[in-house]
Amino acid sequence: MSVSKFLSISEISEITSFTPHTLRYYEKMGILSKPERIHGKDRKYSEKEVRHLKGIKTLKEIGMSLDDIREFFLEGCILDKVQSGENFKPPLNKRIRILETHLGNLDQKKKDLEAMIRLTKAKLKEYETLLGTE
Template sequence: MLTIKQVAERTGLTPYTLRYYEKIGVLKMQQRKDSGARVYTESDVKLIQCLCGLKKLGMSLEEITEFFRDGCVLEKIEQGEDISKLTPSLKRRTDILTKHLQELEKKREELDNIIFLTKEKLVMYDELSQNKQSFATRARIV
């Protein structure tokens, strides 16, 4: 069992963020020691790391909450749960990821356009800069 501080160190989240995610339902309520301190399992850490990955991809907390509503599907499969029982969850996750992938591809297209325009500007400024230097050189000769 891990403490909230240990989980924070391993996931890069702060203890405050972990408590907040639990409060709003992104994470399930954690087990507690008799003292009231939260305790986490390795499975919890894997789930939180996956959550962090989805967050870095730009997925909203609402989408992440929906994505993890049924817990860790892979863990359930490893525990022998019938895959047919997981079909609705898999469908929902597929829909969420498909929608998010479309949004990422749109953002990539926008970034590609910005990169292209930036490169064009750099070429133009470089040409202007070289022309200015050659103009200044010719002016000194005359």
């Protein structure tokens, strides 16, 4: 998908499925940088923000917290650093650590869910056994 040079908040909302309210909230939280403004009023977004919002959407889909997402993108765009010749390894290593921590949390949640499933099945079997003894 190719986007025009600048997009309004309603256009970027339509492309990314984030509501204008959410976009403004992400700006306020520091997850999304404040975009340029046309005549000091209307926000104008570029393709860079579209890419950034797609990254945010992916992290939200894997269940990452907004605080972790903010930390994840704190150093800016890795691709920009690579293209400019800037050292991208420290922020990339930081992102790897954040993802590894998140994966560890997901693994723990999976274990917790598996334990709850076992307990529920045991309780269900207990009740089914009681029904069979009438």
